[in-house]
Amino acid sequence: MIDARTAPYAALLLRVTLGGVFLAHAALKLFLLTPAGTAKFLASLGLPAELAYVTMAAEIIGGIALIVGFRTRIVALALTPILLGAIVLVHGSSGFFFNNPNGGWEYPAFWIVALVAQALLVDGAYALGSSRNSDVNLNLSGISSR
Numbered sequence: 565m566i567d568a569r570t571a572p573y574a575a576l577l578l579r580v581t582l583g584g585v586f587l588a589h590a591a592l593k594l595f596l597l598t599p600a601g602t603a604k605f606l607a608s609l610g611l612p613a614e615l616a617y618v619t620m621a622a623e624i625i626g627g628i629a630l631i632v633g634f635r636t637r638i639v640a641l642a643l644t645p646i647l648l649g650a651i652v653l654v655h656g657s658s659g660f661f662f663n664n665p666n667g668g669w670e671y672p673a674f675w676i677v678a679l680v681a682q683a684l685l686v687d688g689a690y691a692l693g694s695s696r697n698s699d700v701n702l703n704l705s706g707i708s709s710r
Contacts, residue, residue, distance in 0.1 A: 572689040573689050575682070575688025576689040576690055576691070578678065578681065578688070579633060582630050582640070583629070583631035583632075584631065585627075586626055586630065586643065587624065590624045593616070593619070602616040611653070622642070622646060626643045632691070632692050633692050634692045636682060636683070636686055636688075636693055640679040640682040647672045648672075648676065651669045651676075655668055655672055
């Protein structure tokens with residue numbers, strides 16, 4: 565059963581957390597690995613080096629958009645291919661558990677599920693894109709809550 569009183573705050577918590585983690589991963593690429601190092605790593609995987617800059621921009625813009633609740637559903641779904649790529653190209657061969665050497669695919673897979681859940685929940689409370697959220701609230705109001 566969905567509690568219509570607290571569901572918008574659950575969506576807010578998930579949205580801000582996802583956005584913050586994307587910003588943290590962008591910061592890792594910018595400040596620790598460096599953009600040039602990230603580009604070199606992607607090139608070593610057979611990908612265009614320029615994709616590193618596109619990925620970092622997507623993580624920054626997408627992270628901020630999620631935090632403020634701008635086009636939440638679209639942004640959450642648009643960020644999913646980055647994580648699918650991380651599973652297929654980087655973490656998949658390391659097994660399931662993320663504490664395996666080179667990190668397994670457990671964490672990026674969970675992150676994908678969280679993004680899809682966010683897309684299904686839409687914006688949540690305190691979102692810039694809350695105009696669409698009013699439709700969700702209207703639909704949830706018909707559900708009995710305890």
